[in-house]
Amino acid sequence: xxxxxxxxxxxxxxxxVLVCLFTFTVFFVLSPDPAVQICGxxxxxxxxxxxxxxxGLDEPLFTQFTTFLGGxxxxxxxxxxxxxxxxxxxxxxxxxxxxxPVWEMITERLPVTVTVAVGAAVLWLLAGVVGxxxxxxxxxxxxxxxxxxxxLSGLSIPNYVFALVLQYVLVVxxxxxxxxxxxxxxxxxxxxxxxYLMPWIVLAFAYASVYARLTRANxxxxxxxxxxxTARAKGLPRGQVIRRxxxxxxxxxxxxxxxxxxxxxxxxxxxxxxxxxxxGVGKMTADAIGRNDQPVIMGVTLLAAAFVVVGNVxxxxxxxxxxxxxxxxxx
Amino acid sequence: MTTxxxxxxxxTIAFPTPGGGSAxxxxxxxxxxxxxxxxxxxxxxxSGKSMTSLAVMGLLPKGARLAGRIxxxxxxxxxxxxxxxxxxxxxxxxxxxxxxxxxxxPYYAVGFQIEEAYRAHRPRATRREARRVAVEAMERVHIPxxxxxxxxxxxxxxxxMRQRVMIAIAxxxxxxxxxxxxxxxxxxxxxxxxILALLxxxxxxxxxxxxxxxxxxxxxxxxxxxxxxxxAGRCVEHAPVARLFSDPQHAYTRALxxxxxxxxxxxxxxxxxxxxxxxxxxxxxx
Ligand SMILES: Nc1ncnc2c1ncn2[C@@H]1O[C@H](COP(=O)(O)OP(=O)(O)OP(=O)(O)O)[C@@H](O)[C@H]1O
Ligand SMILES: [Mg+2]
Numbered sequence: 001x002x003x004x005x006x007x008x009x010x011x012x013x014x015x016x017v018l019v020c021l022f023t024f025t026v027f028f029v030l031s032p033d034p035a036v037q038i039c040g041x042x043x044x045x046x047x048x049x050x051x052x053x054x055x056g057l058d059e060p061l062f063t064q065f066t067t068f069l070g071g072x073x074x075x076x077x078x079x080x081x082x083x084x085x086x087x088x089x090x091x092x093x094x095x096x097x098x099x100x101p102v103w104e105m106i107t108e109r110l111p112v113t114v115t116v117a118v119g120a121a122v123l124w125l126l127a128g129v130v131g132x133x134x135x136x137x138x139x140x141x142x143x144x145x146x147x148x149x150x151x152l153s154g155l156s157i158p159n160y161v162f163a164l165v166l167q168y169v170l171v172v173x174x175x176x177x178x179x180x181x182x183x184x185x186x187x188x189x190x191x192x193x194x195x196y197l198m199p200w201i202v203l204a205f206a207y208a209s210v211y212a213r214l215t216r217a218n219x220x221x222x223x224x225x226x227x228x229x230t231a232r233a234k235g236l237p238r239g240q241v242i243r244r245x246x247x248x249x250x251x252x253x254x255x256x257x258x259x260x261x262x263x264x265x266x267x268x269x270x271x272x273x274x275x276x277x278x279x280g281v282g283k284m285t286a287d288a289i290g291r292n293d294q295p296v297i298m299g300v301t302l303l304a305a306a307f308v309v310v311g312n313v314x315x316x317x318x319x320x321x322x323x324x325x326x327x328x329x330x331x
Numbered sequence: 332m333t334t335x336x337x338x339x340x341x342x343t344i345a346f347p348t349p350g351g352g353s354a355x356x357x358x359x360x361x362x363x364x365x366x367x368x369x370x371x372x373x374x375x376x377x378s379g380k381s382m383t384s385l386a387v388m389g390l391l392p393k394g395a396r397l398a399g400r401i402x403x404x405x406x407x408x409x410x411x412x413x414x415x416x417x418x419x420x421x422x423x424x425x426x427x428x429x430x431x432x433x434x435x436x437p438y439y440a441v442g443f444q445i446e447e448a449y450r451a452h453r454p455r456a457t458r459r460e461a462r463r464v465a466v467e468a469m470e471r472v473h474i475p476x477x478x479x480x481x482x483x484x485x486x487x488x489x490x491x492m493r494q495r496v497m498i499a500i501a502x503x504x505x506x507x508x509x510x511x512x513x514x515x516x517x518x519x520x521x522x523x524x525x526i527l528a529l530l531x532x533x534x535x536x537x538x539x540x541x542x543x544x545x546x547x548x549x550x551x552x553x554x555x556x557x558x559x560x561x562x563a564g565r566c567v568e569h570a571p572v573a574r575l576f577s578d579p580q581h582a583y584t585r586a587l588x589x590x591x592x593x594x595x596x597x598x599x600x601x602x603x604x605x606x607x608x609x610x611x612x613x614x615x616x617x
Contacts, residue, residue: 226433232390233428234448234500235421238413244447248438324484325437 008313017069019305024065027294033057034294038096054079092302093295097288102299106281110266112182113280116199116273117265123204124211125258129251131208132215137242139220147212154209163202163275170198180276199276203269207261211254218250225249252322256315263311267304334405335363336540337387337508341399342409344382344391344564353396356382357564360399362557366507369534369541371551371572373587374561380544383561384510387542388426389416404507422452425501429513431493435485441496442481445469449503468499472529491522495529502533508540509533515550527554549591552576560584 028034035051036043052058055078056067070076071091078085078094087093092102131151135144170177180195222228223246231245268282277283281300288296320326344357357379364370372380385391387401389411401409408419425448428434435444445465450456456464462481469477472495485493494514501509511530515523531554534541543554551558551572558575560568560583568581579585 226428226430227436229390230428230434230444230497230500231436231447233388233420233426235417235419235451236447237417237451240451244439245436249436252438323438324440325486 008316012309012313015309016302016306019302019309020069020072021065023298023301024068027298028057028064029061031294034096037292037294092299095288095293095296097291097293097296102295105284105296106299106303109279109281109284112278113266113268113273113282115196116203116269116278116280116282117262119196119200120203120207120265120269121258121262123200124207127204127208128211129215129254131212132217133219133247135212135216136219136223144216148216151209151212154205157205159202159206159271160275162205163198163272166198166202167276180278182279196278199269199272199278202275203265203272211258214257215250215254218253219246222246222250248322252319255322256319259311259315259318260308263307263314264304266307268300333365335402336366336368336404337364337542338402339363339383339387339399340402342383342386342401343398344379344386345396345398347394347396355564357386360559360561360564360566362559362566362569364508364540364542364557366404367534367538367540368557369543369555371555371558372542372544372561373546373548373551373558375546375587377563378561379564380546380561381512384426384512384542384544387510388420388424389413390420418452421448421506422504423506424508424510425504425506427494427497427501427509427511427514430517431490431497432485432517434497435493437485440482440484441488442466442469445481445496445500445503448500452504464503465499468503469496471502471533472496472499474499489522490518491525494518494522494526498526498529498533502537505537506539508542510542510544512544513546514543516545516547523550530554547591548576548587560587 033048033052035048035055035057038051039048049058056064059067067076071087071089071093073089075089075091076087078087085094087101090103092106094101095105098105131147135147138144171179177194177197178191180198181191183191183195185192223242225246228241228245231241236244268280268285270282270286272278273280273282274286281303285297285300287293288300340361342357342360343355345353345355347353360379360383362370372383374380382391382395386395386397386409389408391397397410399409400407403419403423408416411419435441439447442462442465445468446458446461449464450461453461466477466481469481474480474492474495480488485496488496494517498514509530514530515526518526527550530541530543533539541555543551545551548558555572558568558570558572559566560575560581562583568575568579568584570580575584576588579588
């Protein structure tokens with residue numbers, strides 16, 4: 001177990017370094033010169049040179065990359081002498097726009113994004129699994145058809161369209177909900193809930209559709225298994241046959257894709273956060289993309305990659321706990 | 332005459348066909364089994380053997396229509412509502428299936444799967460009591476180191492051991508009737524012989540009735556008193572096993588017998604039934 005974890009974690013580090021290399025290439029080698037962008041209106045060649053010096057852009061690319069990696073793990077300094085700025089680890093650089101440290105910008109907004117992700121996840125798991133289960137157990141009935149039509153629309157309606165329609169109907173027309181506001185759970189629980197409800201629903205809808213279809217297919221397949229027939233042959237009540245013998249095998253794969261989806265969402269839900277004006281990592285990223293704020297985009301990319309890679313390891317560990325046939329092996 | 336343990340009369344099982352008609356897979360089948368008796372059902376693939384056993388268990392696939400009577404100790408259980416059938420299944424009639432690997436749930440330890448069968452019919456049994464019964468059942472089917480092995484998962488057992496687990500599940504409730512549907516087909520030859528020996532031993536010790544389903548006449552010869560030979564859903568011959576071997580009445584039975592490899596068969600060639608059964612309906616052709 002310890003050996004396995006060690007092997008997996010070194011794999012994680014290796015992948016993250018590769019992701020760093022990739023993002024670094026995209027943002028510093030292939031993109032337009034950041035110094036020109038920072039320079040702004042009153043720009044002259046001298047100023048550009050100074051900025052380049054401060055950012056270390058005049059160094060060879062390889063040195064730039066190792067400095068970047070070093071900053072990530074040990075911190076680094078921008079510039080030299082009097083005007084040097086100390087950037088503590090994990091250093092992701094400074095926003096071109098606001099000059100705030102990117103790491104700080106992310107950690108400030110992460111709780112909001114986590115709230116969005118957790119709420120949506122609860123909702124989509126419930127709706128997806130229950131919907132899929134109803135479809136499977138009432139196969140061919142109007143329940144089944146209804147659930148699957150809803151699931152299909154969840155897959156085909158674009159996220160932002162659904163978000164806008166929902167907002168228009170619930171907030172503007174019916175006035176059931178207030179405009180989403182930035183409150184904390186502690187300050188005003190009711191308003192907090194109402195503010196997050198629409199983003200949760202919008203995000204959950206798309207995911208729930210996928211999960212409902214997957215759950216339905218898995219449960220139908222599992223009910224055909226010979227071991228389900230054995231369970232019935234024992235004289236077990238139908239509820240137990242389904243819960244114990246059909247659901248556990250059918251939902252194990254659902255649990256694993258859930259891990260990946262959830263990890264992906266922690267990197268921010270760009271469109272949903274933007275549409276509802278929720279100040280999370282996703283909206284920050286969307287704004288940064290609009291303004292070509294490279295350090296921010298790069299920082300979020302790395303963060304999202306880290307979540308997914310670590311999520312992958314967690315999923316594998318959970319899977320071994322769920323399925324006795326799976327062994328931990330160092331590939 | 333005592334009441335038979337199992338009596339099947341005019342059993343007919345049909346499936347609806349896409350065209351709106353229906354296809355009979357078992358037709359007017361009848362046989363009886365005295366308490367503690369044993370019966371072999373023999374026939375080629377698709378002849379309706381499994382459907383017959385599933386009908387007795389009340390586990391026919393969705394859409395199957397059933398007519399006729401199935402009496403268990405005199406009580407007609409054909410078409411009993413599932414709730415009532417559940418009390419009988421696994422308690423008074425237990426079943427062992429063909430493929431032990433897929434018939435055991437890979438997610439649960441085998442001990443638990445045996446306990447579960449016991450507790451389904453002994454709602455007041457404690458977990459400890461159920462565990463004790465499970466380990467005893469595993470010992471009875473000669474699984475070595477039963478107490479420890481109870482905690483292992485199906486994939487950690489060999490094919491023969493898995494089938495022993497299946498038999499332990501069936502035995503845990505001390506059923507009056509054991510139905511074994513091709514219990515040895517998925518196993519290799521030496522293991523087959525061991526499992527058959529185990530079934531004989533269990534019958535001798537517990538006096539449970541046995542319905543043994545197989546497509547292999549060689550298997551039934553040492554296992555059962557009577558044999559029903561089925562073909563295309565119908566009984567073509569029903570006789571005590573000795574007479575079936577010495578004096579088969581039906582051409583199809585003779586063909587089946589010819590297909591049994593014998594030790595004195597110098598050439599060692601396997602004859603097939605095909606030549607003698609030219610018009611056997613195949614799946615989907617009816
Ligand atoms: N769900 C179903 N719908 C329609 N026909 C079916 C269904 N299940 C089985 N059958 C048909 O019933 C017939 C009898 O099947 P059964 O499984 O009883 O045969 P068997 O004698 O057990 O054969 P085998 O030796 O292959 O196990 C077959 O022709 C099969 O195609
Ligand atoms: Mg069969």
